[in-house]
Amino acid sequence: MTARVIITAPTKAKKGEIVTVTTLLAHVMENGFRHSSTGVPIPRDIVTEFVARYNGAEILRASLYPAIAANPYFAFEFVAEESGILDFSWMGDNGFAASRQIAINVE
């Protein structure tokens, strides 16, 4: 199953406008410190990195750690100077990788 992601961002913005973006990713963020009901340790399975790029240039990078809650949510702002593609990617344990792209039209 491809990762489930919910992104909110405007499709249009005025040049120089501050744009707010939110991302919500479905992920268990299993911290590696828990045991199953039969006492077996549950291996760590978390997202470790989140990157947002605008027209290829990195505008946000975040590292994630075991204490971060399931289904990590990010909200950030940036200044839209030109139309482009906002590209999000998440990387994590066990080869986890997810990405999404959205277009923003700057007038």
Added chain:
Amino acid sequence: MTVLGSRILAGLFGVALAPLAELRAGEIPFAELRSGSELMSPDTRAMQDADSANPGMLWVIEGEALWNAKAGAANLACADCHGAAELAMRGVAARHPAFDAKRNQAVNLAGSIEWCRVERQKAPALTAEGPEALALEAYVARQSRGLSIASTDAALRPLIESGRELYLRRQGQLDLSCAHCHTENWGRKLAGLALSQGHPNGYPLYRLEWQSFGSLERRLRNCLTGMRAEPYPAGASEYLALEAYLKWRAHGMPMESPAVRP
């Protein structure tokens, strides 16, 4: 937002259901019904109210994909028979559990979905409370968000009565009934957490403590464990009876699924 609206509605229903009024003796009056969301911190309420931040929406979008996916030997999607869920499933969660006259039994929402999947799609049953079953239930329940719970089916009365009996029964090592916490002590604190009136209007929902999405039955298992009673086995009829009673008790309250709870 709908708090005032819900009270007015509850008031109206109170009039409409006057013949049942004597049955509500000992219940929280309609005008005093409070959703669990009213006791939450502003942060948690904001999370529930914003689709962009409510993790329950991750289950809703998966449910939407399943609604449109062909399945089973019939090779039919839910949408092939029902059309758009926004129309076909509007209000459906708000009036479940419902009495299915054809099968002569009461069913909850998960049960109605399961019946369609097995009997109409001719597909193997989904694991109860598994991710797909929860996602479909989330998507269907979402179509009732903001609509008032409508528990008016007279055929459900015996089930509601047995649910009430279970609700009032003392059980477990602490010798408590559900009423001790949710009818007599709501609004007070238990281990730092505000006790709610114990309403089912947000389910299925995302619970921060679970770090996941879950059913009403899961919540009830938590409460039974908290009472140091042995939870009924998964899928036991007691859960359906309690659900029917809780819905009747919460008649007129707006549905919040997918809600968020601490």
